[in-house]
Amino acid sequence: MSDSSLFGLTTDPMTVMMSTVVSATLSRTSNTSLTKPVNFTLRHTADLSPNESQSLSCVYWKVKEWVVDGCTLTKTNSSHTVCSCTHLSTFALIMLTHPQKTKAVLELINTVAVSVGMVCLVLSLLTFFLCRRNSRVTKTTRVNLCISLLLAHLLFLLTQSLLHYIKPHQVVCAVLAGVLQFLFLSAFVWMSIEAVLLFISVKNLSRLNQKSMLGWKRLTAVGYGIPLVVVGVSAGVMPGGYGSEKCWLRNDRNLVWSFLGPVCFMLVSNVILFSLIANSLRSSLTRLNSQVSQINQTRIVVFKTVVQFFILGCPWILGFFISSSKILEVLFLFLNSQQGTFIFLIHCILNKEVREQCKKWSRAFCPGKKNS
Incomplete structure (x- = not known):
């Protein structure tokens, strides 16, 4: 989903969206939990310095806000970040500016x-x-x-x-x-x-x-x-x-x-x-x-x-x-x-x-x- 404004950012003014929004689902089931975490790679919307990479968080959309629970950042570089989540949902990458x-x-x-x-x-x-x-x-x-x-x-x-x-x-x-x-x-x-x-x-x-x-x-x-x-x-x-x-x-x-x-x-x-x-x-x-x-x-x-x-x-x-x-x-x-x-x-x-x-x-x- 290239237009991330459909979801909006968190209420924290120091939060910046650093990827496009991706969504993953399983057909013929309403169960979003997984027996093993799923890993996926998000491409950054801009190259990051090593210091900025430490402020990234993998998040998912819950009702009306981005939350972290269930998702962890496994590895990252200047252009891509690999996230691991225990459930399927709508995901994105955010960064704290300070x-x-x-x-x-x-x-x-x-x-x-x-x-x-x-x-x-x-x-x-x-x-x-x-x-x-x-x-x-x-x-x-x-x-x-x-x-x-x-x-x-x-x-x-x-x-x-x-x-x-x-x-x-x-x-x-x-x-x-x-x-x-x-x-x-x-x-x-x-x-x-x-x-x-x-x-x-x-x-x-x-x-x-x-x-x-x-x-x-x-x-x-x-x-x-x-x-x-x-x-x-x-x-x-x-x-x-x-x-x-x-x-x-x-x-x-x-x-x-x-x-x-x-x-x-x-x-x-x-x-x-x-x-x-x-x-x-x-x-x-x-x-x-x-x-x-x-x-x-x-x-x-x-x-x-x-x-x-x-x-x-x-x-x-x-x-x-x-x-x-x-x-x-x-x-x-x-x-x-x-x-x-x-x-x-x-x-x-x-x-x-x-x-x-x-x-x-x-x-x-x-x-x-x-x-x-």
């Missing part, structure tokens, strides 16, 4: 932001272990939430940093994608468990008896069992859906919904739970005047949990729109990388018990210091 600068800035923002978030997650875990006073909601949920996020962000950072070496090994890339899906789903499950425990606590207006009612073994089985089942079923039903260009779930086979589906379900469930919690607190506040301090304490815990929910859950909604805007992509990376920072701020720095414990430690290390 790829190095844009990529370097995004990688720097990503590395710094994720590193700061991981440091805060480590500090949060240390705070939870050192300050052992019981809270209204068992610390099992917050500790495992931090562990899941810490491991997920660490694996994500290592995968993206070593992507050039990992991508040629498709099995390794697919395994890393599955582990990332498991860890991020675990974080959402632990967040949902905390909301359920908070709902039970508010309904009873008493501390949860962790040993007899909701022991850490049961919570751990639920917190890691549910995401393990989701990943296991997804891998069994569609094993070829793991391992995109970024070693994540591939959009071309819609396996990404095995992550987005449970996430959307948990977000909606948490909104319903928080609505019930708010209604329960309002009725308790008018009924129990003798326990105003206890209710106020519960309200603080509810407020922190709701803020945590919006901070950890809502930024993932931006994931639906990052393909259309670099600004949204940067915002998505920043908000999700700073989840550990927000947890440390909410549950540690703004926690009265933690501040009192820090004062005791400061008086112990500095006995001559007077109390302010």
Whole structure:
């Protein structure tokens, strides 16, 4: 198809079409998937220098935009590029006009932001272990939430940093994608468990008896069992859906919904739970005047949990729109990388018990210091 304007470019102004558009189909079948990748050669519309060849991408047309998933660039020279795709579709070759600068800035923002978030997650875990006073909601949920996020962000950072070496090994890339899906789903499950425990606590207006009612073994089985089942079923039903260009779930086979589906379900469930919690607190506040301090304490815990929910859950909604805007992509990376920072701020720095414990430690290390 010599007239590529029939399809149009991506919304990114730095994208340039570097080939004519080609389309491949199989007759007498509607199945576009292939058991083995198909290789095809595209001729450049203009000769490229060696530096420009590094910015090329093999893409295919999906509904109304060019996407990369399922297609890889195998080799290229100044005049031709060989692409490999796992399905048949309408293909083309695009080039970023300023790829190095844009990529370097995004990688720097990503590395710094994720590193700061991981440091805060480590500090949060240390705070939870050192300050052992019981809270209204068992610390099992917050500790495992931090562990899941810490491991997920660490694996994500290592995968993206070593992507050039990992991508040629498709099995390794697919395994890393599955582990990332498991860890991020675990974080959402632990967040949902905390909301359920908070709902039970508010309904009873008493501390949860962790040993007899909701022991850490049961919570751990639920917190890691549910995401393990989701990943296991997804891998069994569609094993070829793991391992995109970024070693994540591939959009071309819609396996990404095995992550987005449970996430959307948990977000909606948490909104319903928080609505019930708010209604329960309002009725308790008018009924129990003798326990105003206890209710106020519960309200603080509810407020922190709701803020945590919006901070950890809502930024993932931006994931639906990052393909259309670099600004949204940067915002998505920043908000999700700073989840550990927000947890440390909410549950540690703004926690009265933690501040009192820090004062005791400061008086112990500095006995001559007077109390302010």
